[in-house]
Amino acid sequence: MATQEEKLPPPSFSLLVASLGSQAMVALGQVPNPLDGKTEVRLDLAKHAIEMLAILEQKTKGNLDAEEARMLEAVLHQLRMAFVAANPGAKR
DSSP: OOOOTOOOOOHEEEEEEEEHHHHHHBTTTTSSOTTOOOBBBBBHHEEEEEEEHHHHHHHHTSSSSHHHHHHHHHHHHHHHHHHHHHHSSSSS
């Protein structure tokens, strides 16, 4: 829980995308879990985070500025490629 001394970043679309992207990266085993420092692949959680970002992309289409749209597209592309690499047995 944040203490009064800790300064939180202001809420923003890019922070939301980065947060969901970070969750997916942890679930893909790309970065350690910040809570316990362990690396674990959880494809179900990764897929969920990626699908959440895809819904966000779909629901905000036409309402984002160019930088926000590029960021979301780039994060989704990176995560989808990492998901495919982590799940070689999946049908394409």
